[in-house]
Amino acid sequence: MSDRDQALLDEAVKDIARLKKQRSSQLYLVWLRFKKNRLALVGFIMVCIVLFVAAFAPLLTPYDPYETDPFNRLKAPSRDHWLGTDELGRDVLTRLLYGTRIALLIGVLIVLFEGTIGISLGIFSGFFGGVIDSIVMRLVDVLRSFPVIILAMAIAGIMGQGIMNVIIAMGIVGWTTYARMVRSKILSIKESDYVEAARSIGESKASIILRYILPNTLPTAIVMVCIMMPTALIASSTLSFLGVGVQPPTADWGSMISAGRDYLLDAPWISTSAGLAIMFTVLGFNFIGDGLRDALDPTIKRA
Amino acid sequence: MAGRKRSFWIRRIVRTLVTAFGVSLVAFLILHLTPGDPAKIMLGPYASEAAYEAIRERYHLNEPLPLQYLYWISGVFRGDLGDSIRYNRPVLELIKDRIGPTLALMGSALFISITLGIFLGIVAAIKRNTPIDYFATFQAVFWLSIPPFWLGILFLYIFGLQLRWVPIGGMVGFTSLIFPALTIGLRDEAWFARPMRAEMLEVLNQDYIKAVKAKGLKYSSVIVKHALRNALIPMITMIALRLPWVIGGSVVVEVVFSWGGLGSFLVSSVLARDYPVVQAILLLIAMLVVVANLVADLLYSVIDPRIRKES
Amino acid sequence: KDTVVINLQAEPSRLNPIIYQDTETSMVLESIYAPLLDLTEDGDFTTEGAVTERFTISDDGLVYTFYIKQGIKFHNGDPLTARDVKFSYESFMDPDLGSPHNRYYAGIEEIVLVDDYTLEIHLKELDIAFLTLARLRGAVMPKDYIESVGWDEYERHPIGAGPYKFVRRVPAQSIELKRFEDYFGENAKIENVVFRYYPEMSTAIMAIRAGQVDFIGELPTDEFNALKRTAGDDLNFGTYERFEDHRVVFNKRPGEPFADVLVRQAVNYAIDRSEIIALTRPGMATPAVGRVPTFHPAHAADAPAYEVDLDKARELLIEAGYPDGFKTQIFAPSNHRERVLEVQQIQRQLARIGIEAEVVAVEWGTYLDVTADGEAPMFRERWSASAPEPISFIESWHSESSWNPIFGTYYNEEVDRLVDLIRVTIDTEERWELYREVQRIAMEDAVCVPLYYPLVGEAYNKDLYIPEDLWNPFKRPISAVHRWEWR
Amino acid sequence: MAKILEIRDLKLSFETEEGTVEALDGVYLDVEEGHFHGLIGETGCGKSITGLTVIGLLDNNARIERGEVLFRGKDLLKFTERQFQREIRGKEVAMVFQDPASSLDPVFSIKDQMLEAVRLNKKEEKQSNERIVKELLNKVKLPDVESLLEKYPHQLSGGMKQRVMIAMMLGRNPSMLIADEPTTALDVSIQAQFLRVLMDLKNTTNLTVLYITHNLAVLTEICDEVSVMYAGRIVETASIGDVFNNPSHPYTRKLVNSILRADSTLDSLEEIPGSVPRLINPPPGCRFHPRCEEAVDECSRVIPPVKEIGTNHLVACLRR
Amino acid sequence: MSKEWLQVKDLRKHFETPKGDLRAVAGVSLKVEKGDSFGLVGESGCGKSTLIRTVLRLLEPTSGEILFDGKDIAKLGKTHIRRLRKKMGLVFQSPHSSLNPRMTVYDTLARPLLIHGITKNKRDTTIEIVKLLKLMGLQAEHMIRYPHELSGGQKQRIAIARALAVNPEIVFLDEPTSALDVSVQTKILKLLDFAKQEKQLTYFYISHDINLIRVVSNKMGVMYLGKIVEIGDTGTVMANPLHPYSVGLFEAVPDPDPDKKLPELILKGEVPSPVNAPSGCVFHPRCPFAWEKCEREEPKLLKQSDQREVACHKYS
């Protein structure tokens, strides 16, 4: 190492340190943009509340979501039971709070399941094209011809109920949405100059996927996840409603609406509060999804 | 060029056929990939051996799978979708009885969602970043966030029971169509309003809009004649793409509103393990979607001169 | 008002008496067909309202002779004769027609048409349950009509000799019936009956509240109670008991913990029936003792009732060699919400004596499979018996019964002997005592955990009059729609 | 010679998320009737905005802070949208945009779009309208007019589309045409054809053209006067000859010397240090001063006023 | 030294399109010598970019030879191609799209260094990058910036730095300044020239700007519809173009001289589509001198003097 090199390096380090102080990180910029969207911010707060509740559910309530009390059934909201009790004398609020966990679990698992499959197939199909692409895209065409709920219902009807089966049934169709989006994104990235530039400096295929395509697909994927999450929540609650979803006694909102609908006349608080809980969460995610889509997409003209 | 166009259509039709084949395969396999004996699944565990044998005979369950598929699909082509186990009647007949109500419901739901969605999309785009726009966005997200079955129950409760405006459930005249159609339509409206807004904004940003304005055309003509026409064309595909969701939404809504269509039929058939019916409805709905996509492409190419006339 | 709208939870399947298996179809068919015999409020056979003028049973109990009323017409005008009855019997027996009920008719040796209005049925051996089980499901079918149009067409347009004739089936909507003016009994009071399907119970409930539906039968307890609370003044309500019991069945195969009578008794002591009733059927069930419901003379009020006694239960477990309890499973069909809830409650109750029972709620078909294959150590059963002979409550305890392996492989020589004896005991009082004895022994053995006998609640229009005597397990309002009246 | 357009001290800004973009700040621009006036400057300096202001087609986040835009003496800034549409657009001022590919509505045939423009003038018989359309298309030297009429935009090449645009705008008989970089997307050979069409119009009509471009070479072919714009201000206005042979503003000089010509060599080319400033919080004083070799302290404080340094030669620089 | 160092022989690249075979490069032959600055001009869509992408094996050639340093690139296997990447650099037209928006300048420049094992550790890499940035007139602080934090000119300088990072022997420049303002263009051209001297590079310029090619190149080719119609010393060709297309093209260029007015228009009509290109001489439908031979027979590139070759029947 020559001294000149060392001097260059020192100078560079100084330079960089100065700049780093001045500027804010990319994530922070995205946050700034995101924050500007009021609804997105509201959504963010809503989802934060949901996450908080999910994390601390046991601390927020003295009751057990599964402890039935046959002699306290269908009690109207009161000081002891803020949202009343359900048909088994369980505290509705407690079940709502714990239901947050189930909802998030289902939502996250579905999104994870379909996202992983969809995004990886989308990448493969988009990047390698050819036969793989044709097969994947025909598969997508086929599966997308079936309404999610209907296919999921048929599958769950056959496989039996339960959280896992709901997730699998939803995922079998759900991944296609990701695959399509990611694929088209990748097709455009693949054609971009910077990928061609990467090839021209000798990057390997794996490296191109890893360093160039994936990071640029990430925003799309994140937005997709935020948009698909509410869809997954609604769909899984619909399956519960149709009797092929999550089983009781799981504190699942869909099942709560489903069970509570029979008491709509004399104990409306059960299904109403569960319905509102779903709405709250889904609304939050939808707002976030909308906001993120704008915040992560620098091409949208901002006025 | 005619040749190019023909080859495009040939490829598009081949694609549709491949998809249709895949769709039929999925509908077929739904029953056959399930662990267990399909005959047992269909009849339950307590039927007589003779009954099982009859079912195996009827659906060729003793043959190898590919052959079974061929039997089934050739039956489909002959209009023989099998017999309902529950009703002991040809599935086709049962479906014929129920497809009308479903089409009526879907039709009105689509009508609501498309007109409302497109209208709100346009207004939101024109009044961009005004309270009207925010409201349009908000209401779209709002409808999307309500579980449809719950919305249906609420509608019934409020407008059927409390206000007595409409009959509760069943299919008694036009009034009983309103709320099931609204339940699906409002939700799906969001799926059209948002793309429509985006599409409209995109079009409004185009130079040719500026150009027709620069020509001195009236604002209303600019919007109606130029912007709308351009923004609507991509919506054709959008609508076809959303079709499965509209149908999917109608399933649960049909149940809630006791609407005697294919959706509630499917649900009860799944629960009753009436598999010939389940297969047939799955096939029918999916084929409807496949065809709708093809028609959308066709329409698109008829309406959009960029595809229509090749120099 | 000349129409009554009756709610059906689902669309009836096949309007074919020999085939259908769903309650919805039975609700419709009961108005269309005239029965061979009917039941009284006490569960005795009666010819009132039936096509039979009188019937005799030979002393050895092997020959049943039916004298058919003359002048009865089917809805198409054909006269109803003994030929039609014979034809109906033969249809149930015909293996080609595949009636799921044909085993009940297996004991028939010969059906002799004495003359147009007299029919003899010869049995292979004495079977006191014959008339209970093989009564044509209340439907005498028109031979000529069926033979001329074929079964498929017949299903589409069923014809009987009952008070109402079939008008049409609106697909996925409703079934409409109209008064049959040539009915052999007293003509129906309401002209039209519409059975409308509401697959969604909450919708049906709103519909009855809005006056669009006049009658909802067999309401789930909670809905019944809720309606009563919220619409007590706008609607009428009625209840009656059913010929039905609910229990928990043990798998008693060797190797299972429940093969040990001590364990079974422990479980019996641990389960709190009243808590379970309070949970799922408040006010709509009575705690069960034995199998046969309380209103029936064969009810064994003095069978061991196993009042809750946790200490005793724990002692029994220790004695059985399970001082720390054990792990097991309890199955319930997931489509029956109440049963799942009850099983969950039972899980908690068992936990108090250290038995860790995992609740497995499975789909109905799976449930049937699992229980039939003996893979469920415990499961929650409901048994609905044909009236009036309660034989099916106890016959599964017979070690050679085809039901025995399904309901837990029970073996007790004395029970076997008694069940055999019941089948050939013609004297009713004697027979009832035998029933009670069997139940006493079996409950001594803690063969199952009886839970409760349910009460059915039905709601109907304030202006609808349903005669009092119909609120009875052997009659039921839905079986006699022709006696309903608008006020 | 009458001035058809006079822009006086126009200040215009855009409200954006990141802040206020001071897009135009004290623009002065006079266009003589019948002249071809060039407006040149680097990307983002406000050329298009200037043109759009005249025709009233600014985005709605634009805010006009002060100034006047006098068209034949009438202040366009006081016009409502409706007035613009009725009295100005097409009738007085027409505009052709940069990208020919997207300037024609893709779903209408050329005939429909041409007729739409012609009909806006006055109600006339269909026959004569079609005749007028054909004449217009001939005027811009489009070949095979008959078949062209039935075609859709995507079936035309860029140069043809651009000529159709001109013909369409001419169909409204405007007094002034704003051409916003109409040839940027075209090849040189097509550009040459297009410029000839414009030249013919110049010779045969009394059309005034405001020609916006960043390609100085194009201006020399057709323009009478040129205004040079930098970061939202006009820094120099002069006849085409003066701008080339006698540029006065340091920026103009640099610009002229950075143009590639037939006799350029790498050494003869001049570069301008630094880069164009962002228009959110632009430099105070003269906006060019951070890049100017002649800048003095004062330049960073005082906004240079427009000075006339020769006949029709205006410059905004403190050092002149 | 007149060693033919990069030689392209009858190179073709066809694309299959729904409309038919698109002959983007339809038989191009050319030579570049070490140390040259070769300039290729032609109008939009004539196949310039496709030509160099094919030469760089970013596209698979349909047929033809590409001899580089004695090896035929057209037939090289994958691993060899990666080695070749070290010797050839590529700079794109649009600086905005040629940089990965999610990579910092550091990463962008470090990649080629690491891929080809030019630097082994982070320290060396950093030093090398600082040197590259300095060469391009940028500061070290630019290392941690993302593309969107750079101006167009800066982005293009990074793109050039990336191409130079591996010390290539030849750099292909695909319209390196056409997306930039004129004031920035000068800067880039000068930097490129400086780097050429510094590192003894060979340049292969592509542009549709004839004046740019005139300034930067010593050899040039004129391309029309996938074919080279005239090729030779820049001075010779520019001063006295022979091919009718070259003449028309040069004439159409607006001359920034206020005293000269619009020249005679030679090129009429539009460029035909490369799908179903005209028979014979592809230029004949637009050529004022065309006769029936031009319709039938494709003219060959023939030597007119030591300094140039022309493909025109007029000169054969």
Ligand SMILES: Nc1ncnc2c1ncn2[C@@H]1O[C@H](COP(=O)(O)OP(=O)(O)OP(=O)(O)O)[C@@H](O)[C@H]1O
């Ligand atoms: N709607 C808008 N909102 C915010 N800023 C805008 C808007 N329109 C234009 N600008 C800004 O105003 C400035 C001037 O824009 P203008 O389009 O006039 O530039 P130009 O000189 O025409 O550039 P170009 O040569 O790229 O066309 C630019 O910095 C641009 O970013």
Ligand SMILES: Nc1ncnc2c1ncn2[C@@H]1O[C@H](COP(=O)(O)OP(=O)(O)OP(=O)(O)O)[C@@H](O)[C@H]1O
């Ligand atoms: N991947 C591809 N598939 C099909 N056609 C292509 C492809 N790439 C280029 N072409 C076509 O090949 C022809 C030559 O394209 P190319 O990009 O090489 O032209 P160019 O001379 O670089 O033009 P420009 O000056 O516009 O960059 C064009 O007609 C183009 O449409």
Ligand SMILES: [Mg+2]
């Ligand atoms: Mg502009």
Ligand SMILES: [Mg+2]
């Ligand atoms: Mg190119």
